[in-house]
Amino acid sequence: MLQVQFIRDNKDVVLEGLAKRNFANAEAIINDVLKFDETRRSTQVSLDNVLADSNKLSKEIGMLFKSGEVQKANLLKEKTSQLKESGKELTEQLNDVTTKLQDLLYQIPNVPHASVVAGTSEEDNEEVFKEGTIPNLGEKALPHWELAKKYDIIDFDLGAKISGAGFPVYKGKGARLQRALINYFLDKNTSAGYNEVQVPHLVNEASGFGTGQLPDKEGQMYHVTADDLYLIPTAEVPITNLYRGSLVKEADLPITLTGYTPCFRREAGSYGAHVRGLNRLHQFDKVEIVRVEKPENSYEALNGMVEHIKGILRELKLPYRILRLCGGDTGFTAALTFDFELYSTAQERWLEISSASNFETFQANRLKLRYKNSEDKNQLAHTLNGSSLALPRVLAAILENYQTPEGIKIPEVLVPYCGFEIIN
């Protein structure tokens, strides 16, 4: 959520930014925000004055009662009724305009970083980095869902039986490889200084709101209605919300966290070939990194996260590229996002496996996550997160790119974690 003050002071910047996202009716909405904000403030001034008068009267009445001048006190009491009424009216007006203002603010996405280009879809994303060699697998290369069947390591039908489509069952070496990846990722992250946490997989509404999933993206999350809890779509939600409502010390920044969780997504509306196999699931595993930073350091931190993720992909020896998302493809809450994509040789397409974003103060404003700055003022922190990494598509790419006539070779760095060198 943008701060009203920021919109008030930087209307042009906001409008330019929203234009890059192709955000409809930006000008009208921003003008409404400014209008409601002005009404809100002037209403508050009027209300404050009424309340001040009535506080004064109350004090006088109290004094009069104390000194036994009951009649005078009762006379004053009558005067308060009028103030009460106008106070009530103004309070209603204030609540009304505040709600309207909030509702609008919830609808406005983050202002993209200066480096983000305008664009409407993934077509406009900019490739900023590419590395690794795409193996030549020949004609007989199989997509991972066929490999999974051939070696009996992932069973989609069994998952469909017990839950539904999009809930795979990992078996044998498949399960072990999955666990190896989780441990490998966590080890990489903790050795880079991220503190490991294990967090709940169900969160309350306030947490969903804090990181921006609610109220808008409600349909993307599984909702346990009996207890009003949401299954997390990403560890970003519980981990970032650890600091909801916190006032942290400047010396404690940056806060760097990592955690493994399953992620649950309803993926309402998805269909077709592109969701085959592991490409899009309702439940998948992911290791996440989260940072809370001072504003002046947040972009350097984002670069650091990108470099960190690069290091992991290099070790896995998978061909990948990095995209800087265009305005239209950048998530609602992010100011700048880099997507990492692996090349799946058998599917002949790029698969998104990580997304690293700087949210600047957008989440912090909702979370009320502040720190005391050097001037001893409370200031909103910047939040960032990135996947390191999302498991299924990494697994898919490993299966596909490492397939040989003898079986699927395990990337060298994973062998100690797996305890075997080949799936055959």
Added chain:
RNA sequence: GGAGAGGUGGCAGAGUGGUAAUGCAGCAGCCUGCUAAGCUGUCAUCCUUCGGGAUGCCCGGGUUCGAAUCCCGGUCUCUCCGCCA
């Protein structure tokens, strides 16, 4: 699931109807050469014509001229009992 207690500033902790003590920590200034102390201010949010004003004691209602305090509903934490990995 049952019973009880509780939720007050960054932290600790008073306050049972008259408008949020006090301590610690932090910040600014003053002062003092004795390893740091003392004094003053500041130290939640919003508004402001920069004089101030309003709000704020878990959340939402209510009673009252006036609510941290009384009433109703919710929520969370703790203790005990029950059940249980």
